[in-house]
Amino acid sequence: MNVTGHTRRPASIRDVATAAGVSYQTVSRVINGHPSVRPSTRERVLAVIDELGFRRNATALALASGRSRAVTVLTANTTHYGYASILRGIEEAARAASYAVGIGVLESADEPAVAAEVQRAADASGGLIVIAYDPAGVRALAAVPAELPVVGVVETPTSPPGGDRPWVWTDDREAAHEATRHLLSLGHETVHYVAIPSSTRRTGARTTGWRQALQEAGAPEPRPVQGSWGPAGGHAAGLRLAKDPSVTAILCGNDDLALGVLRALHETGRSVPGDVSVAGFDDAPHSAYLTPSLTTVRMDFTGLGRAAFALLHGVLEESAPIAPHPVSVPELVVRESSGPPQAGG
Amino acid sequence: MNVTGHTRRPASIRDVATAAGVSYQTVSRVINGHPSVRPSTRERVLAVIDELGFRRNATALALASGRSRAVTVLTANTTHYGYASILRGIEEAARAASYAVGIGVLESADEPAVAAEVQRAADASGGLIVIAYDPAGVRALAAVPAELPVVGVVETPTSPPGGDRPWVWTDDREAAHEATRHLLSLGHETVHYVAIPSSTRRTGARTTGWRQALQEAGAPEPRPVQGSWGPAGGHAAGLRLAKDPSVTAILCGNDDLALGVLRALHETGRSVPGDVSVAGFDDAPHSAYLTPSLTTVRMDFTGLGRAAFALLHGVLEESAPIAPHPVSVPELVVRESSGPPQAGG
DNA sequence: GGCATGAATGTGACCGGTCACACAAGGCGC
DNA sequence: GCGCCTTGTGTGACCGGTCACATTCATGCC
Missing domain, CATH: 1.10.260.40 (lambda repressor-like DNA-binding domains)
Structure with missing residues (x-):
């Protein structure tokens, strides 16, 4: 040619x-x-x-037909495993449907900054997927003009922040519930929780699941420790918890937090799982290779991303049927970091 | 309103x-x-x-003016730390310049699949940034039609695969050189290397830097062990190396590989850094919190991404001056995983 | 006072497609 | 043989901007 x-x-x-x-x-x-x-x-x-x-010519097509065959993903983060995996799932599904994928990062949760990002994304594409796991994302979802097709990837479907917008989610509450039950079933008196920042100011889905499991077991309910997203936050939280000798089991809001907690326990001379059991959330790729390897809950982020795109695709092309919100089921993965408490605990 | x-x-x-x-x-x-x-x-x-x-209206603007104020990033990977960070840097710079950022994932390195992705990207935007650290990326860079503005993020600037295309890079060779020298200076007789898949079939920049350092020190040159990108590959390589009692220092092509190596050494009862020293590459966020914390080389991926966009921006708008290829300097971070060999080595 | 000059504004064509409609030719029923 | 429907194809307007050029009007200069 x-x-x-x-x-x-x-x-x-x-x-x-x-x-x-x-x-x-x-x-x-x-x-x-x-x-x-x-x-x-x-x-x-x-x-x-x-x-x-x-x-x-895609540009001319978009102008003349009014539809752009492009979607933009708005997210506060691109490097964390969960976010990146969701993005990957979206891209995968979009590629299969010959859609272009744009990305917009919500660097700050400021109202004007978020609004500007939403505008940019709206200019560039015919539909939006907003990852609303954090305050910036939630705010972005709320700021999307009503006439613009959007799908939210949210933490919990109850009282969705975006109103009647379509959304997808994984059952974080049930997952936290299961992980907590696992730790309790090993014989721990109770389970402490290091929380990720929630999407709302109130308690997130993971916190709720953890608390429910404690209540059902009649276990004492310690105050959750506030972490951040990364290992540094887990480390700080871990140092605090390590001071309390009664702590024998810790559930962490994600694997990065768990890593920091593991490190803090190591530094303070507490063995895992001998003195303290630790469980994470997400099953990041490195979690299986930590020492000790990390008990965690595997989440199908890629599938979640695919589902989000499928939903948006359905909205954008009336032809494509709108699938019911699919809930992917998280799976508990038991590894070395959790075990029964020591006799003399 | x-x-x-x-x-x-x-x-x-x-x-x-x-x-x-x-x-x-x-x-x-x-x-x-x-x-x-x-x-x-x-x-x-x-x-x-x-x-x-x-x-x-961005679409009408693009059609009428011929320029689209959108760039697409082609990459084989979105979840690994390095790739994700480069993407983040690109997005950051693009946002500042009011450009939209698209993303295309090279799922396979097949010639036709790669060509199709390049086409999709070309349709959707006015310029491309190709992350050419791996065979898929290299092939994509080569497949970009000559008339389309493109910047490559490459492993090494010598004989760039894309011909005379502009590119950015970090000095991986020098970084590997420095890390190897560090291990040798601790007293190790030689340093073994677990390689990441190179961009070319021949030796990559990191391998070259490692080899040079060995040669300069007159140390024996063991064959590099081929790893993959993830911890699983490092684990397999680590098990192989652990069989050889003469191995006292291992340099890994990235932190994920190092994680797998650490795990393999743990499983085979070799202590780090007592029996074996380990160093990684990239300084991923979790590396500082591993036990032992990982000696590694910090790479400015975000800066690299920003530089890539700046270069492309310069090409797209004659007004913007084309900055000279900026080389960001990697920095050695010494942590717990490296130390002098035991007396009875 | 006539005219070149430049500032301020308007008109028509165009970018590369789509959409609504017109129109010619062929087959069928009556 | 006429009307009518269907099939295949062409024409003009339009999507929302930009670009090249035309036009109007107020100045400044000789």
């Missing part, structure tokens, strides 16, 4: 039309698979399309 | 023009800051723009 050498502008449908001896509208019909085109004509046009290396 | 309630289509420049009693061209001049508009007219138009909530 490109035999003529000094080809500058890519071929348009009118170029193809001229070369094939038909009108541009006929070319348009061919590339859109319109039925009423004589087979011989279609063949000829297709041949010219191939010869000229014609590709339909 | 949006007082009228049932506003449907967003306002266009002609809507603004009508409301302000001027022609659409005058509105265009105002939003583009053209000098020859009477101040009173400008005021009036700006007021109407504000009142109608007018935003310039």
Whole structure:
């Protein structure tokens, strides 16, 4: 292809039309698979399309048709495992549907900054997926103008922050419930919790699940320790908890926090799982290789991302059926970091 | 704003023009800051723009002007720390320049699959940034049509795979050199290397730096062990190396590999750094919190991403000066996992 | 006072597609 | 043989901007 050498502008449908001896509208019909085109004509046009290396101009298509075949993901974070995996799932599904994926990072949770990002994203694409696991994301979801198609990836479906917007989620509450039950079943009197920042100022879904499991077991309910997202926050929280000798089991809001907690316990001379059991959340790739390897709850973030895109896709093209909000089921993975409390605990 | 309630289509420049009693061209001049508009007219138009909530349609702008103010990042990976951080840097710089950022994942390194992704990216944006640390990325960079602006993020600047395309890089060779020297200076007879998959089939920059340091010190040159990207590969490599009692120092191509190596050494009863010293690459967020904490080389991935965008920005807008390829300097971070060999080595 | 000059503004075509509609030719029923 | 429907194709307007050029009007200069 490109035999003529000094080809500058890519071929348009009118170029193809001229070369094939038909009108541009006929070319348009061919590339859109319109039925009423004589087979011989279609063949000829297709041949010219191939010869000229014609590709339909996405910008012109978007302008003329009003739909852009592009979605933008708004997220506060791109490097954390969970967020990055969701993004990966979205991209995967979008690629399969020939959609372009844009990304916008919510650097700050400031109202004006968030609004600006939402605007930027709205300008660039026909639909939005907002990862609303944190205050910035929640605010962004709320700031999306009503007429713009959007799907939220939210922490919990009860009283969704975006009103009646479609959303996807994983059952974090149940997952936390299960992990807590696991630790209790090993014989621990109670389970302490190091929390990730919640999407709302009130308690998040993971905190709720943990608390419910304690209540059901009649175990004492310690105050959750506030962590951040990263290992540094877990480390600080771990140092605080290590001071209390009655602490024998710690559930962490994610694996990064758990890593920090493990480190803090190591530094203070408490063995895991001998003195203290630790469980995380997410099953990040490194968790299986830590020493001790980390008991955690595996979340299907990639599947969550795919589901989010599928939902948005359904909204954008009436043709595509809108799947019911799919709930992926988290799975407890028991590893070395959890075990029964020591006799002399 | 949006007082009228049932506003449907967003306002266009002609809507603004009508409301302000001027022609659409005058509105265009105002939003583009053209000098020859009477101040009173400008005021009036700006007021109407504000009142109608007018935003310039990015699609129409792209179609009419030919430039799209959007770049697409092609990468084989979105979840690994290094890749994700580069992406973050790109997004940051793009946001500052009011550019949209798209993302395309190279799921396979197959020639046709890669070509299809490049096409998709080309359709969606005016410029590409290709992360060419791996075969898929290298192939993608080579497949970019000559007329499309592109910047490569490459492993090593010598004989760049993309020909005369602009590129950015960090000095991985020098970084590996420094890390190896560090281990040798502790008294180790030699340093073994667990390699990441290189961008080319031949030796990568990190391997070269490691080898050079060994040669300069007159140390024996063991064969590098081939790892993959993740901890699983490091674990397998670590088990192999652990069999050899003469191994006292291991340099790993990245922190994930190092994590797997640490785990393998633990499983085989070798202490770190007592029996074996381990060093990684990248300084991922969790590396400081491992037990033992990981000696590694900190790479400024975010800065690298910013530089990549700056370069592409310069190419896309003649106005923006094309900065010289900036080399960010990696920094050795010494932690617990490296120390002198035991006397009875 | 006539005219070149530049500032301020408007008009028409265009970017590359889509959409609504017009129109010619062929098959069928009556 | 006429009308009518269907099939295949072409024409003009439009999406929302930009660009090149035309036009109007107030100045400044000789």
